[in-house]
Amino acid sequence: MAETQADLAAPYADTAGRAVLETIRAYGVTTVFGIPGTHNLELYRPLADLGIRAVTNRHEQGSGYGADGWAQQTGLPGVVITTSGPGLQNAMSAIGTAFCESRPLLVLSPGVPLGDEFSDVGTLHETKDASAMVGAIAEWSRRVMSAAEAVDAVHDAFELFRTGRPRPVHIEIPLDLLESPAEVPAAARAARPAPAAARGDESAIREAAAMLAAADAPVIIVGGGATRAVREVTALAERLGAPVLTTLNGKGTLDERHPLSLGSNLRLVAGREVAESADVLVVLGSKLGEAELWAPRLEPRGRVVRIDRSAAQVDKNLEASVGIVGDTAAVIEELLAALPAGDRAEPDLAAAKRAIAEEIRATAPETVALAESIAQAVPEDAIVAGDSSQIIYLALANVLRRSRPHSLLYTPTYATLGYGLPAAIGARVAQAGRPVVAVLGDGALMFAVNELMTAVEQRLDLTIVCVDNGGYAEIKQNELDRGIRPIGVDLVQPDWAALATAFGATGRRVDDADELGDAIRTAIAAGGVQLVHIRQPRG
Numbered sequence: 327m328a329e330t331q332a333d334l335a336a337p338y339a340d341t342a343g344r345a346v347l348e349t350i351r352a353y354g355v356t357t358v359f360g361i362p363g364t365h366n367l368e369l370y371r372p373l374a375d376l377g378i379r380a381v382t383n384r385h386e387q388g389s390g391y392g393a394d395g396w397a398q399q400t401g402l403p404g405v406v407i408t409t410s411g412p413g414l415q416n417a418m419s420a421i422g423t424a425f426c427e428s429r430p431l432l433v434l435s436p437g438v439p440l441g442d443e444f445s446d447v448g449t450l451h452e453t454k455d456a457s458a459m460v461g462a463i464a465e466w467s468r469r470v471m472s473a474a475e476a477v478d479a480v481h482d483a484f485e486l487f488r489t490g491r492p493r494p495v496h497i498e499i500p501l502d503l504l505e506s507p508a509e510v511p512a513a514a515r516a517a518r519p520a521p522a523a524a525r526g527d528e529s530a531i532r533e534a535a536a537m538l539a540a541a542d543a544p545v546i547i548v549g550g551g552a553t554r555a556v557r558e559v560t561a562l563a564e565r566l567g568a569p570v571l572t573t574l575n576g577k578g579t580l581d582e583r584h585p586l587s588l589g590s591n592l593r594l595v596a597g598r599e600v601a602e603s604a605d606v607l608v609v610l611g612s613k614l615g616e617a618e619l620w621a622p623r624l625e626p627r628g629r630v631v632r633i634d635r636s637a638a639q640v641d642k643n644l645e646a647s648v649g650i651v652g653d654t655a656a657v658i659e660e661l662l663a664a665l666p667a668g669d670r671a672e673p674d675l676a677a678a679k680r681a682i683a684e685e686i687r688a689t690a691p692e693t694v695a696l697a698e699s700i701a702q703a704v705p706e707d708a709i710v711a712g713d714s715s716q717i718i719y720l721a722l723a724n725v726l727r728r729s730r731p732h733s734l735l736y737t738p739t740y741a742t743l744g745y746g747l748p749a750a751i752g753a754r755v756a757q758a759g760r761p762v763v764a765v766l767g768d769g770a771l772m773f774a775v776n777e778l779m780t781a782v783e784q785r786l787d788l789t790i791v792c793v794d795n796g797g798y799a800e801i802k803q804n805e806l807d808r809g810i811r812p813i814g815v816d817l818v819q820p821d822w823a824a825l826a827t828a829f830g831a832t833g834r835r836v837d838d839a840d841e842l843g844d845a846i847r848t849a850i851a852a853g854g855v856q857l858v859h860i861r862q863p864r865g
Contacts, residue, residue: 390420
């Protein structure tokens with residue numbers, strides 16, 4: 327006999343799955359991303375009862391990137407529920423991305439029942455060692471042995487996200503345990519109080535303050551680890567009269583319309599020259615990796631002050647004259663208290679800004695022209711999600727100015743394709759009051775085109791701008807530079823506008839670059855899922 331609605335609404339036994347989700351909900355998480363599967367249903371069962379929204383992506387990679395976009399807007403970790411075996415494996419690229427970009431991500435998956443480890447008997451989705459697989463690329467991965475241990479793992483994850491370098495974690499819950507009654511008291515499922523912000527060593531702060539008080543030409547670099555310290559970073563820049571450069575992950579921590587901002591242009595020669603010419607260089611929450619610099623390393627001529635919540639970071643890629651371990655906002659407050667009162671006069675940055683602008687325009691003129699049209703059309707408060715596409719890394723990331731952090735969603739280190747569209751979906755779910763625009767190339771869009779269906783299903787207002795350069799243009803140029811006849815890089819294209827319409831979105835084709843800005847404005851104003859397609863002129 328078929329189940330009735332009353333049957334479906336009936337109370338059910340408390341399970342380890344519910345205990346885990348109750349604990350996550352207690353920390354404020356209201357949305358999870360994933361795909362229901364045969365083995366993870368006890369993680370889905372309590373969601374509606376707990377008031378948690380479930381976003382069903384069309385691939386678990388999209389779930390991971392959607393969770394990342396959501397996390398960047400909320401300050402909470404993104405949560406992904408996968409099924410065992412292939413579902414978890416499909417999320418691996420997103421887990422790798424979260425590790426490289428230092429993003430908080432919590433992945434939940436079922437595992438083989440207790441006692442069946444390494445049995446190799448051919449059960450559905452059987453995986454040799456799921457936790458070892460994820461542990462190879464995540465911060466940590468745990469196979470838990472009880473409901474209480476599963477709940478403790480959730481608490482440990484949030485402690486990491488709050489106090490350490492935020493990176494992905496994975497909790498594998500054996501299938502029989504997941505579906506069994508949980509003997510975990512309600513008090514154990516409550517969120518634990520946030521610890522006090524870690525303050526820096528007093529002597530190191532005094533030393534750094536003396537160094538900065540005597541500096542004639544200080545410069546500040548802001549990375550992704552400082553984005554929650556907007557007020558403090560702004561106050562420090564103004565107190566020192568110091569120009570500010572950011573990595574792409576730190577973009578917007580200082581309003582990019584502020585007179586002291588030199589934008590997210592650390593990857594440009596002109597930007598790095600400013601940083602390297604400082605007599606004291608202050609680095610906030612960045613490892614200064616090659617992928618963020620587009621250079622092997624910085625070579626500053628002056629002394630270096632580094633502030634980071636991770637001790638492992640303070641000398642990474644650039645040795646600090648003074649390294650301070652602690653919460654960025656808290657340490658800056660202490661540093662401000664130790665500095666002489668009163669803001670310094672702003673330096674004349676006209677020449678530096680001119681050199682940066684000239685370098686941007688010279689890099690890829692046609693791509694930059696398109697990017698400028700996009701930047702002018704996108705509202706000031708919009709969140710822009712990008713992919714590892716030329717339109718982003720050669721142009722829009724440089725010309726788009728944002729007034730707050732996490733307004734450009736991008737992965738400069740992992741540089742994956744397929745990130746932009748699902749990240750935009752996650753951001754829009756989190757921020758219903760701000761416009762969200764995904765900008766990506768045709769190659770990147772094809773990596774995640776199935777997520778158009780997710781956006782339509784979720785009834786989102788989301789505009790996607792597809793800049794079509796005919797395939798993998800950068801790799802084509804790489805081949806030519808090596809004397810390789812282009813192979814595998816000129817891709818057959820669908821009718822993008824018609825494809826979007828087939829998904830239930832609205833497709834728009836732009837044939838003239840001069841019409842691109844108006845097409846984007848019209849799409850945003852119309853609402854719903856909109857795709858604007860333009861062919862980039864072929865050189």
